[in-house]
Amino acid sequence: MSKNVQRLGKLWLSLKRTTLSSSSVGRPLLCHRSVLFPASTQAQGIHVNCHLLSQNLESQTTSKDESRVKLFIDPQVQTLLKELTGKDLKRVFRKRKIGQKLREPKYTFMTEDQLKQAQEEAEEKADKLLQMPPVLMPRKPIDEVLAFDPCIQMDEPKPSTLIFTDISMNIEDRDRIIVARDADGTLRQATWQERDKMNAIYFPVKGREFITPRMFTQPEVLQNILDRASEEDNTYEFVLDRACIQFEPDDPAFINTAETTYEAIDRVGHYDFLKSTRHYGPMVFYLVRTRKMDNILMHYIKHRRVSTDAMRLVTLFQIIFPECKSKVAEKTIEPVDKVRRYIQLDAIKKGELELALNAYVEDEERKAELEEGLKRQHAI
Amino acid sequence: MSILSSALKIATLSQKLTFLSVSEKCVPGFVRARGLHSLVLPLPKIMGGSNLRVLNLKSSVPCPWYISQTTYSTSFFVKHTAEQLWKGVTSVSNAGKKRGRGKGVGKKTAKDLNRGQIIGVGKANIVWPGLNAPILQGKELVERRQLAPDPDREAKLIKMRDTMGQFRPLLLSPLERGWSGTKMHGRSVGPPDPIGEDNFEGFDTKILEMKTVANMDANYGRIRRFSVFAFTGNKQGLAGFALAKGADGRGALKRAKNRAGQKLLYIERFNEHTVLHDFYTRFGATQIFVFKKPEGFGLVCHRGIKAMCELIGIKDLYAKIKGSTNLQHIVKAFMLGLIRQKSHSQLAKEKGLYLVEQRSDFQNFPLVLAEPSHCRSDSEIKYDEPMNFSQVCFGDQIPYRKKPYEPFYKKLPSWENHLLKTEWRRNHGEVRRWHMREFNGLKNHLSSKYPEVDATYAFQIWQKKKAEAAAAEEED
Numbered sequence: 124m125s126k127n128v129q130r131l132g133k134l135w136l137s138l139k140r141t142t143l144s145s146s147s148v149g150r151p152l153l154c155h156r157s158v159l160f161p162a163s164t165q166a167q168g169i170h171v172n173c174h175l176l177s178q179n180l181e182s183q184t185t186s187k188d189e190s191r192v193k194l195f196i197d198p199q200v201q202t203l204l205k206e207l208t209g210k211d212l213k214r215v216f217r218k219r220k221i222g223q224k225l226r227e228p229k230y231t232f233m234t235e236d237q238l239k240q241a242q243e244e245a246e247e248k249a250d251k252l253l254q255m256p257p258v259l260m261p262r263k264p265i266d267e268v269l270a271f272d273p274c275i276q277m278d279e280p281k282p283s284t285l286i287f288t289d290i291s292m293n294i295e296d297r298d299r300i301i302v303a304r305d306a307d308g309t310l311r312q313a314t315w316q317e318r319d320k321m322n323a324i325y326f327p328v329k330g331r332e333f334i335t336p337r338m339f340t341q342p343e344v345l346q347n348i349l350d351r352a353s354e355e356d357n358t359y360e361f362v363l364d365r366a367c368i369q370f371e372p373d374d375p376a377f378i379n380t381a382e383t384t385y386e387a388i389d390r391v392g393h394y395d396f397l398k399s400t401r402h403y404g405p406m407v408f409y410l411v412r413t414r415k416m417d418n419i420l421m422h423y424i425k426h427r428r429v430s431t432d433a434m435r436l437v438t439l440f441q442i443i444f445p446e447c448k449s450k451v452a453e454k455t456i457e458p459v460d461k462v463r464r465y466i467q468l469d470a471i472k473k474g475e476l477e478l479a480l481n482a483y484v485e486d487e488e489r490k491a492e493l494e495e496g497l498k499r500q501h502a503i
Numbered sequence: 504m505s506i507l508s509s510a511l512k513i514a515t516l517s518q519k520l521t522f523l524s525v526s527e528k529c530v531p532g533f534v535r536a537r538g539l540h541s542l543v544l545p546l547p548k549i550m551g552g553s554n555l556r557v558l559n560l561k562s563s564v565p566c567p568w569y570i571s572q573t574t575y576s577t578s579f580f581v582k583h584t585a586e587q588l589w590k591g592v593t594s595v596s597n598a599g600k601k602r603g604r605g606k607g608v609g610k611k612t613a614k615d616l617n618r619g620q621i622i623g624v625g626k627a628n629i630v631w632p633g634l635n636a637p638i639l640q641g642k643e644l645v646e647r648r649q650l651a652p653d654p655d656r657e658a659k660l661i662k663m664r665d666t667m668g669q670f671r672p673l674l675l676s677p678l679e680r681g682w683s684g685t686k687m688h689g690r691s692v693g694p695p696d697p698i699g700e701d702n703f704e705g706f707d708t709k710i711l712e713m714k715t716v717a718n719m720d721a722n723y724g725r726i727r728r729f730s731v732f733a734f735t736g737n738k739q740g741l742a743g744f745a746l747a748k749g750a751d752g753r754g755a756l757k758r759a760k761n762r763a764g765q766k767l768l769y770i771e772r773f774n775e776h777t778v779l780h781d782f783y784t785r786f787g788a789t790q791i792f793v794f795k796k797p798e799g800f801g802l803v804c805h806r807g808i809k810a811m812c813e814l815i816g817i818k819d820l821y822a823k824i825k826g827s828t829n830l831q832h833i834v835k836a837f838m839l840g841l842i843r844q845k846s847h848s849q850l851a852k853e854k855g856l857y858l859v860e861q862r863s864d865f866q867n868f869p870l871v872l873a874e875p876s877h878c879r880s881d882s883e884i885k886y887d888e889p890m891n892f893s894q895v896c897f898g899d900q901i902p903y904r905k906k907p908y909e910p911f912y913k914k915l916p917s918w919e920n921h922l923l924k925t926e927w928r929r930n931h932g933e934v935r936r937w938h939m940r941e942f943n944g945l946k947n948h949l950s951s952k953y954p955e956v957d958a959t960y961a962f963q964i965w966q967k968k969k970a971e972a973a974a975a976e977e978e979d
Binding site for chain 1: 780794795796797798799800851854856857858859860861862863864865866867868869871872878879880881884890892893895941
């Protein structure tokens with residue numbers, strides 16, 4: 124940011140001296156009066172909402188929470204999340220309704236080598252498709268005044284804010300210089316909502332809409348969509364994918380939408396709808412981070428995934444909460460024991476989980492006995 | 504002339520004159536013939552020079568001495584029987600039939616007004632002993648008497664007449680009506696008749712062809728018969744077809760249907776919706792190129808092939824016929840092609856290579872459909888070996904693909920001109936739809952402050968007024 128500020132200083136000087144269109148930096152600079160945008164009223168409203176939201180979130184989160192969120196990029200956490208996500212190619216490449224016309228399938232005769240290569244390419248593609256969207260803290264509001272010049276105060280019939288955007292290519296949207304001159308003569312860095320709007324005008328992203336879709340601005344619309352969720356429609360994935368396109372990952376609106384969706388999933392236990400998608404990892408991470416993992420643990424136990432998924436979940440919990448009671452130094456602990464230890468010491472729904480685990484263990488024992496008996500009989 | 508005018512004057516004065524006839528035979532003066540009086544007047548030379556006979560047909564009225572009456576006992580209506588007259592009104596003559604008269608939608612059918620009418624029963628509800636009631640009831644003589652009037656009688660009669668001679672809509676729905684008009688082509692006639700315990704569940708038969716055929720005989724001359732070509736199937740891959748002839752249409756139809764049920768073949772389908780692969784097939788001069796298509800494509804082909812596919816259970820396919828479109832040949836060619844399809848494993852085995860499917864809706868994931876027992880390596884494949892799957896399936900035939908049609912005007916310089924002219928509004932439709940979707944009406948940057956500039960302002964006011972009026976009405 125400091126670099127940008129330096130650049131801006133120069134720019135500003137040049138602006139003062141010369142006309143708007145020819146800056147000494149040699150970049151085309153465009154200026155906009157925000158009042159010129161007819162459609163902006165609604166969009167501004169949305170951003171104000173987001174702003175309020177971010178403030179709320181900020182007040183809730185603590186520095187501890189921030190450090191936990193940062194753990195998302197920890198390699199150990201990433202591996203655990205990827206293992207939990209799974210890579211069922213049939214699910215990764217499942218049928219999607221993306222509004223395109225169906226083309227006839229392509230049939231090819233392949234030698235062994237060609238087939239192997241095609242499969243490897245598919246694996247790579249699957250990895251790409253399963254790349255998790257980053258989990259970040261909500262971005263901090265920009266509040267930086269660069270200069271104050273009362274000489275150029277505007278008292279026209281309509282005082283308005285002028286926004287200056289550097290529209291030269293090969294600059295990331297985040298690094299782009301965008302400044303605003305208020306009517307009272309203050310030159311400041313543009314706010315996030317102003318930046319988003321300018322970027323959307325000059326550098327539109329395919330699939331990102333200029334006016335935020337109603338499902339992200341009106342909670343009841345989103346709730347309505349989530350209430351009608353079904354596996355064949357990929358509802359949760361649709362919502363999360365759309366949020367990924369529409370917002371930056373640290374946009375409070377994105378974080379809010381994602382978390383609402385995760386909670387909706389948690390409420391009805393539709394965890395497996397997201398299995399083998401890029402959103403499964405962030406969902407599990409959110410549930411563990413906010414200590415709401417008991418339901419999903421129950422789900423794993425009921426689906427007999429104790430030694431695999433349940434154990435990974437408990438491991439993840441112990442990484443994120445290193446101060447927890449159930450953490451033991453020794454590594455050679457049985458998966459069932461590890462899960463039981465977590466249930467006894469750290470779980471919130473202790474009783475239910477214990478019962479489910481006991482039932483699972485009993486069931487396993489009975490199964491083992493039966494198998495042994497069968498083996499013995501066959502041997503005779 | 505004076506005599507004529509005086510005679511006419513007399514006639515009009517008496518108001519009994521109904522008929523004037525001109526005859527030359529009569530002599531002027533008063534004539535009394537067959538008990539009727541008539542007045543014969545001489546006409547002047549200018550009017551033809553014949554005599555005028557004035558007569559009064561109303562014989563019941565006492566005739567004055569100067570006018571006599573005559574009646575004609577024969578007329579068109581008296582000469583023919585009622586049946587003949589009725590036929591003359593309702594039917595078309597033989598000669599007319601040959602010219603094709605009396606057919607079609609605008610045909611007016613006569614109503615038989617006698618239907619529902621009984622002798623002795625009328626408007627006045629009267630008991631006539633001997634006519635509509637017995638003469639004796641027990642030992643008592645039945646007397647003629649009037650009953651209370653029946654108010655429903657007239658309505659019943661009218662209702663009965665209304666049902667007569669009116670166009671009756673077909674009972675079949677448009678989907679069941681077949682390919683064309685009242686013909687049997689393409690119509691569904693149900694499953695073949697059960698044989699023993701086998702009652703052809705889930706089967707349906709469609710008539711593909713029904714026509715009259717004839718042969719010449721030394722004794723009987725031209726002998727006409729019905730020829731019916733039927734196709735039956737259970738929509739699960741079982742299907743058969745047969746040709747049957749018979750003197751009557753219904754019998755031939757039944758025979759064709761039942762015979763088709765005896766000649767069933769099983770046809771392999773891909774995922775129960777399309778053919779296994781593209782193929783080329785021919786029978787006689789009929790050549791067909793069949794293309795496998797993705798789900799939801801539908802049946803884009805000749806109507807005969809479409810009917811067959813529906814009965815076999817193929818839902819998506821494109822077929823192009825080259826050459827003769829003789830229906831029987833189309834059916835035979837298509838069935839031969841279907842039977843000769845190769846399974847995926849067979850194709851892989853013959854080629855010695857993996858058969859891999861890549862679908863756009865699965866993001867081109869390579870799905871192995873079939874693997875060979877021994878896979879060849881790259882070096883084993885000859886340089887001129889056809890490797891394209893479609894080419895392998897079509898054999899040595901290459902389907903002709905037409906260029907997409909482009910309207911003639913797109914080549915004209917005026918088209919360029921039009922494009923230039925309309926360029927400024929090329930996106931207006933899209934923007935309009937976007938506005939409707941996002942803001943529920945066309946808006947501009949002043950809309951929020953000055954609603955009267957809104958394009959839908961008048962409509963909004965009208966809606967508001969309407970709502971207010973409705974609310975006021977409810978209150979009342």
